[in-house]
Amino acid sequence: MPEGSIGARPGRKYDQVIEGAREVFLRDGFEGASVDDIARAAGVSKATLYSYFPDKRQLFSEMVGVLCRRQAEQANMEIDFSAPPAAVLPLVGRRLMRFILSSTGQRLFRICVAEADRFPELGAEYYRCGPQMVQTRLRDYLLKAAARREVRFDDANLAAAQFAELCRAELWAKAIFGVQASVTDAEVARTVDGATSIFLARYGC
Structure with a gap:
């Protein structure tokens, strides 16, 4: 809070x-x-x-705290830790994009940035309740997948962060700067599937 x-x-x-x-x-x-x-x-x-x-x-x-927690609850997800990365990563990517591309998510982000000097704690709350929550669950999953020799990496936190950034490619910038008013499910799927392919090409065993 x-x-x-x-x-x-x-x-x-x-x-x-x-x-x-x-x-x-x-x-x-x-x-x-x-x-x-x-x-x-x-x-x-x-x-x-x-x-x-x-x-x-x-x-x-x-x-802001109430809305962030509400968004986090909506974005909360159960990951099947026994499933292979090719099945789990697209699910995580779509859930992350649903959070950051939502109307409330974008408005909260803009407000937190605009009021960063006056309320520096708000940006941290937004990040903790949204992107960080998804990223942390992904990191925990990747560690399990690495133990099964399905992926390999030196830094699980970095790997999870890189996947999240790949999922944002193009769509996030267009949305937050108002270049594109809405994003279709097909556009999200295209970007997330591409992120999954790139990630597995780099970290897959």
């Missing part, structure tokens, strides 16, 4: 405040968002909003 967050307080009003904050912050950014707009979008009074979050900074940090 981002540093300085007051922590989640379960309940309908809390959920309404977070949803209102999501709508306004993702639309207007931190500077452009007003507490009045957030309270209106949440359907609560300003007094209720302030009872949860004394200031806009804390609300912003909590909102």
